[in-house]
Amino acid sequence: MSQYDVLCIGNAIVDIIAQCDDAFLSENGIVKGAMNLIDAERAELLYARMGPAIEASGGSAGNTAAGVAGFGGRAAYFGKVADDELGRIYAHDIRAQGVAFDTTPLPGEPPTARSMIFVTPDGERSMNTYLGACVELGPEDVEDDKARGAKVTYFEGYLWDPPRAKEAIRLAAAHAHQAGREVSMTLSDPFCVDRYRDEFLELMRSGTVDIVFANESEAKSLYRTGSFETALEAIRKDCRIAAVTRSELGSVIVRGDETVVIDAVRIEELVDTTGAGDLYAAGFLHGYTAGLGLKACGDLGSFAAGLVIQQVGPRPRKNLRDEARRAGLL
Secondary structure, X not given: OOOEEEEEEOOOEEEXXXXXOXXXXXXXXXXXXXXXXXXXXXXXXXXXXXXXXXXXXXXXXXXXXXXXXXXXXOEEEEOOOEOOHHHHXXXXXXXXXXXXXXXXXXXXXXXXXXXXXXEOXXXXXXXXXXXXXXXXXXXXXXXXXXXXXXXXXXXXXXXXXOHHHHHHHHHHHHHHHHOOOEEEEEOOOHHHHHHHHHHHHHHHHOOOOOEEEEEHHHHHHHOOOOOHHHHHHHHHHHOOEEEEEOHHHOEEEEEOOEEEEEOOOOOXXXXXXXXXXXXXXXXXXXXXXXXXXXXXXXXXXXXHHHHHOOOOOOOOOOOHHHHHHHOOOO
């Protein structure tokens, strides 16, 4: 009997979200639509230049954990915060959403991570992340019982930036596979793929990772191709299941020779794409760990992503389980 449906591992980050125009991005040297890693000094500079902002607990895998719990699933999370004000806010938020979070906070410096997210009028988000305490996540933070007790362990590709996190991921994956569980990852960002392409492919081809989530740009980057079809055929061979999202074109799920095309949900207004991929993974993994077929899993993922992009912030304010039931998906 599994203790959890999904264990998520990621960078525990407090998001600070503000609106801006494209000129602001250019003036401040911000790469649009990407996750830019920054140091403490640049974090202070960008924060000072931000307009009115909203603070929300985020981090890619943390958003996925919150989404799984929002669907009524049993979720756990590993992520490092500092014993400071932002760290306490983060811990309170994720626990309040029903996620088991017991990672020991860092007693001193560096402080809890934060990401300045600038949202342009087209809804695109450009993230500028100071990793702070996240870089201290290591093997000692892997709780064996949770890694062995979750049906699927899911981690974000961003974890390949802080070096000791790699050790933690490999340890958690080993525990999961020893217990007969599955391991999943998201490629996170095309620039992240560019940095760690060979390592990501090794994780997939070695069987360390069973299920891969990517968007179209990340999949193309992984295989150095401008063709979506070429990337899809390559990823089909490299992992057991892959779910590739395509924004308004929906998503495609492949498993062996099987291909499942998922439509995007109709939305009233695109407000902020922050968390779209994270919530797609949450919906998919909730369905998957409940034993649903790939089509139903993809529909739940698409539904959750569609909800979150119609608001500011990465965690849906509406009750996912109730909304999914109203839509006839659960």
